[in-house]
Amino acid sequence: MNKSISLILVLFLSLAIVSPALAGGGGPPKDFKKGIFTAVNPVERTAEFRESGSEKTVTLLLGQALQPDDIKVDRKVMISLAEKDGHQFVKDVSIMFMGLTLQKIIALLLIGLIGGLLSGFIGSGGAFVLTPAMMSLGAPGAVAVASNMCHKFPKAMVGAYKRFKYGQADIKLGLVMAASAIAGVQIGIKIQKFILDAWGNAGSNLYVSVVFVIVLVVVGGYVFRDSLKLSKGGSDVETTKLALYLQKVKIPPMMHFKTAGVTLSAWVTIPVGLATGMLAATIAVGGFIGVPGMIYVVGASAIVASATELIVAFIMGLWGSVQWGLSGLIDIRLTLLILAGSLFGVQLGALGTTYVKDYVVKVVMGAVMLIVAVSRGAKVPVYLRDLGWMNLDATAERMLNHVSFWALIAALLTAGLIITGAMVKGMIRVRSEERQAAAEEIATNG
Amino acid sequence: MTQSRKKKPYMKAVVFGIFSIASYVLLFSRLEWVTEVYTKGGIYTVLPVTTALYFSFLHGAFASNVLDILGIEAAKSKSRH
Numbered sequence: 001m002n003k004s005i006s007l008i009l010v011l012f013l014s015l016a017i018v019s020p021a022l023a024g025g026g027g028p029p030k031d032f033k034k035g036i037f038t039a040v041n042p043v044e045r046t047a048e049f050r051e052s053g054s055e056k057t058v059t060l061l062l063g064q065a066l067q068p069d070d071i072k073v074d075r076k077v078m079i080s081l082a083e084k085d086g087h088q089f090v091k092d093v094s095i096m097f098m099g100l101t102l103q104k105i106i107a108l109l110l111i112g113l114i115g116g117l118l119s120g121f122i123g124s125g126g127a128f129v130l131t132p133a134m135m136s137l138g139a140p141g142a143v144a145v146a147s148n149m150c151h152k153f154p155k156a157m158v159g160a161y162k163r164f165k166y167g168q169a170d171i172k173l174g175l176v177m178a179a180s181a182i183a184g185v186q187i188g189i190k191i192q193k194f195i196l197d198a199w200g201n202a203g204s205n206l207y208v209s210v211v212f213v214i215v216l217v218v219v220g221g222y223v224f225r226d227s228l229k230l231s232k233g234g235s236d237v238e239t240t241k242l243a244l245y246l247q248k249v250k251i252p253p254m255m256h257f258k259t260a261g262v263t264l265s266a267w268v269t270i271p272v273g274l275a276t277g278m279l280a281a282t283i284a285v286g287g288f289i290g291v292p293g294m295i296y297v298v299g300a301s302a303i304v305a306s307a308t309e310l311i312v313a314f315i316m317g318l319w320g321s322v323q324w325g326l327s328g329l330i331d332i333r334l335t336l337l338i339l340a341g342s343l344f345g346v347q348l349g350a351l352g353t354t355y356v357k358d359y360v361v362k363v364v365m366g367a368v369m370l371i372v373a374v375s376r377g378a379k380v381p382v383y384l385r386d387l388g389w390m391n392l393d394a395t396a397e398r399m400l401n402h403v404s405f406w407a408l409i410a411a412l413l414t415a416g417l418i419i420t421g422a423m424v425k426g427m428i429r430v431r432s433e434e435r436q437a438a439a440e441e442i443a444t445n446g
Numbered sequence: 447m448t449q450s451r452k453k454k455p456y457m458k459a460v461v462f463g464i465f466s467i468a469s470y471v472l473l474f475s476r477l478e479w480v481t482e483v484y485t486k487g488g489i490y491t492v493l494p495v496t497t498a499l500y501f502s503f504l505h506g507a508f509a510s511n512v513l514d515i516l517g518i519e520a521a522k523s524k525s526r527h
Contacts, residue, residue: 034485053486076481097481150494154502166520321495328487330494332480336470339501344509351513354521430521 028327029142032080034096042068047090049079052328061089078140097331098138105337107137112151112341114416119342120159120349121419122365123309124287126342127152128372129408134334136405146324147334153317155342156310162350163307170259170304173294174311176266177273181286181312182319184277192282202386209383211282212376219292220369227362243299260300260308272297280316287313288369295362302361303353352419355426364418368411375407459511466505473497 035051045062062068063082075095082091098104111133115126127148134144163169196204230238246268256263272293280286287309294305324330353361378400385392392400473480484493513519 076485096485150498154498154506157499158502158506162520318495321498322491325491325494326487328485328490330484332484332494332497333474333477335494335498336473336501339498340470340505343502343506344513347506347509347513348518351518351520426521427518 028146028324028329029080032078032142034076034078034328036076037071037073040068040071040073047071049090052076061087063089063091066090066093078142094140095138096140096143097333100333104137107133108334108337109341111412112338113345114341114412115338116155116159116342116345116347117349117352117419118345118364118368118412118415119155119310119313120162120346121306121352122287122349122361122368122415123159123291123306124285124313125368125415126155128285129412130338132405132408139331139334142324142327142329143331144334146321146327146329147331148338149317149324150321150330150332150335151338151342153314153321155339155346156313156317158343159346159350160307160310160314162347163310163353166307166350166354167259168303168307168353169311170257170300170308171311172255173257173260173269173298173300173304174308174315176255176269177276177290177294177308178312178315180270180273181277181280181290181316184274184279185281185316186277187274188278188281191278199387202383206380206383206387208282209376209380211279213373213380215279215289216369216373216376219289220366220373222296222366223292223362224366224370227359227366230359231363239299240296243297246297247299257298257300260294260298260304262299264298269298276312277316285372286316288365291365302358302365306353306361306365307350348423349419352423352426355430356422360418360422364415367418368415371407371411371414375404375411378404378407454515455511456515459508459515462504462508462511466501466508469501469504 033049033051035049035054037047037049038057039048041047045068046059047062047068048057049060050057060079060081062071070093072095076097078094078096079090080092081088083089111130115130118125130148130151131141131144134147135141139147160169160174164171192204192207195207199207243262247262247264249265249268251265251267253266254263255266255269272290275293276286276290279289290312291302291305291309294300294308295302298305300308321330381390381392382397382400384390385397483490484497
């Protein structure tokens with residue numbers, strides 16, 4: 001009991017000391033203003049801007065990249081400012097609240113549903129497609145990240161609750177992972193900042209993509225290969241040699257994780273959490289390292305690891321939402337529309353795990369990671385062009401952007417199909433077993 | 447005689463459904479005010495975070511009961527891990 005209390009204290013202490021930039025690829029941006037334009041002067045290329053919460057209107061110069069037509073009067077906007085020769089000018093403008101049509105609402109509900117299904121089943125995922133999808137529907141990047149984050153933590157909470165009820169989620173392992181992941185986020189942000197200062201935005205984008213592709217191809221490939229091996233023969237759950245070796249390391253403090261069924265040194269568990277946090281800060285999908293880490297390093301089964309990841313996602317998502325909310329970036333309409341679909345999806349995905357064998361979670365996770373790697377890999381030439389390291393014309397860039405976006409949709413649909421197929425098959429098998437058992441009972445009892 | 451079938455939670459689904467839909471309608475019918483206040487930042491962060499939690503309880507319970515009614519339930523056998 002004392003140990004649990006200390007654990008929770010450590011967790012909250014860690015929460016208190018972290019900077020506002022937690023989760024979601026490095027935290028909310030700082031260099032923007034929210035408000036409305038009240039008038040535009042196309043001749044002088046200036047616009048009158050009133051910042052939210054202020055009565056004062058200021059005159060701003062429009063940057064070269066902006067046309068006076070780009071300025072929409074009397075709509076809430078986010079602007080970013082830059083300075084040149086001592087003059088401040090508007091570099092970028094985006095409408096804060098995108099217009100919602102019936103098609104967009106249906107798209108958000110559907111993506112939420114399938115994203116939730118994936119989350120409930122493999123413990124993470126959804127964010128990698130929800131954020132770009134919201135952006136392609138017209139939401140500014142920062143608003144898309146914030147609104148997704150605010151839908152992630154209640155969804156993860158419901159998923160974690162369901163999977164705890166099925167006896168799959170290890171709360172203690174989840175808390176340890178979350179506390180160390182929070183520290184990992186800090187390290188990840190420091191690395192990001194160093195790269196941003198050294199190589200600028202394009203360098204940072206390239207770094208993020210390269211890390212993304214390498215991690216996803218190596219880890220996703222390993223998970224997928226392992227799942228195929230397990231699907232062909234023999235045992236359902238197999239603890240890796242690495243995990244078995246690490247369980248022999250007896251450096252105190254030792255921790256026992258009841259549901260996962262392992263006892264191991266904190267010196268093994270904490271680095272897995274740190275790596276999860278570092279990856280969350282870099283590519284915003286920490287679960288892609290957290291779940292395989294819990295399976296192959298900690299030694300939990302895929303079902304326990306994916307269930308436990310939902311606890312980690314809840315804690316990190318809640319804290320992340322507070323940080324993005326403090327910057328006033330959450331579009332609650334988007335959050336609630338995705339949530340409407342994902343609360344169905346996450347419960348379906350969670351109950352789906354009770355019908356499948358352990359390796360099916362690995363199949364889905366590996367397949368999703370590999371397809372998402374293709375999506376991010378398609379962006380690498382664009383960043384290389386931005387750095388001046390290669391030539392790329394506009395048509396090729398457009399094509400690569402299409403490949404990148406549709407690969408994400410393909411990842412989501414593939415996962416949705418595998419999960420639904422495995423679940424339906426499992427349900428039919430269980431029902432027929434139940435019918436057979438009932439028939440045998442009647443025959444025996446006369 | 448086989449065990450009698452579990453009663454489906456029709457009433458619960460209807461009640462949670464009505465509250466959930468009413469909450470969505472209430473919020474979406476005051477969008478101008480909601481989007482303005484919810485994005486003020488600072489202490490107003492409480493609004494989007496608690497709203498998301500509120501909907502996750504209400505709509506989550508509705509979704510859970512609907513799935514039960516549709517007969518989509520977790521396997522009764524002990525989970526595999």
